[in-house]
Amino acid sequence: MRSELRTSASTLSAAPSLSQSKVSIASSHSSQKSTSSKKSNKSDVPLTRKEIIAQYIEKAKWYTSVGLGTTAILSVFAFLFLIPFVVDPAISALTADYDPEPVTCVISDHTYSEGITNCTWSSCREGCTTAQTRCHQMTVNYTKIPYKEWAKNPVDLELVDWDVADTRFLINTEGCGYPPYVNCTEFAKQFGNEHVRTRTFPCYYSRAFNELVTARYSWEENLKHLILSIIIPNVLFAVSIGVLSYWYCPCCEKACHKDPRVYAEFPSAKEKKIRSWEIEYIESEECINKL
Numbered sequence: 001m002r003s004e005l006r007t008s009a010s011t012l013s014a015a016p017s018l019s020q021s022k023v024s025i026a027s028s029h030s031s032q033k034s035t036s037s038k039k040s041n042k043s044d045v046p047l048t049r050k051e052i053i054a055q056y057i058e059k060a061k062w063y064t065s066v067g068l069g070t071t072a073i074l075s076v077f078a079f080l081f082l083i084p085f086v087v088d089p090a091i092s093a094l095t096a097d098y099d100p101e102p103v104t105c106v107i108s109d110h111t112y113s114e115g116i117t118n119c120t121w122s123s124c125r126e127g128c129t130t131a132q133t134r135c136h137q138m139t140v141n142y143t144k145i146p147y148k149e150w151a152k153n154p155v156d157l158e159l160v161d162w163d164v165a166d167t168r169f170l171i172n173t174e175g176c177g178y179p180p181y182v183n184c185t186e187f188a189k190q191f192g193n194e195h196v197r198t199r200t201f202p203c204y205y206s207r208a209f210n211e212l213v214t215a216r217y218s219w220e221e222n223l224k225h226l227i228l229s230i231i232i233p234n235v236l237f238a239v240s241i242g243v244l245s246y247w248y249c250p251c252c253e254k255a256c257h258k259d260p261r262v263y264a265e266f267p268s269a270k271e272k273k274i275r276s277w278e279i280e281y282i283e284s285e286e287c288i289n290k291l
Contacts, residue, residue, distance in 0.1 A: 079233035102202030125176035
């Protein structure tokens with residue numbers, strides 16, 4: 001009997017707990033349904049036109065920022081790349097002060113060499129950073145008579161008094177370059193052994209260093225390449241950094257939106273009283289003078 005009473009009591013005590021758990025589960029389900037319904041209601045709310053435009057503006061700003069950052073980084077690397085290949089040769093050519101008007105030259109010697117020890121210098125190199133194992137070494141004699149005048153009145157080469165003899169002859173101011181602008185095989189055919197002391201041609205000499213003679217030179221092209229290689233990367237970098245700073249730097253934005261107007265300072269109450277007293281005093285003196 002006692003055991004039956006205990007079991008009945010336990011079942012009675014367990015019944016309310018089961019009912020409570022059912023109630024809690026039902027309440028949790030209802031709360032989940034309410035939250036999901038709220039979320040669905042929020043998602044179903046259509047965006048206004050201003051909000052849509054703001055979203056597109058934010059996306060465009062983000063993509064533009066990525067593009068500007070990439071441009072700034074690439075412009076730095078481009079400028080560092082252009083310094084040894086364009087800027088430095090252009091500056092050295094300007095300092096050498098080549099005569100822009102071609103003078104008269106003739107090949108005095110042409111030697112084709114192989115091996116690093118034999119190619120200590122070269123009239124033409126395809127590549128400005130690699131060591132040459134094959135090289136064409138040419139020397140020239142030149143006179144400062146302009147080639148235009150020589151073409152009109154040629155003189156026998158044996159009778160010419162050359163201003164500089166047996167000096168190195170380079171394809172351009174650097175003596176090197178990259179295809180297709182520099183082709184050493186064609187250069188050797190044009191000025192090589194077949195034309196030694198037989199044919200004159202125009203060349204450019206340095207007025208600062210008379211021993212420098214080149215086959216190609218243009219002051220305008222040299223200056224143009226120098227200006228473009230300096231301006232373009234630096235302008236792109238400055239514009240990119242300026243826009244990014246304006247967008248994401250609070251100090252820059254405040255400085256740009258600062259009101260430039262200067263307002264006049266109004267007089268204080270004491271100053272107003274003093275001025276009124278001065279006016280009264282002046283008026284009283286005027287009245288006394290009239291009397």
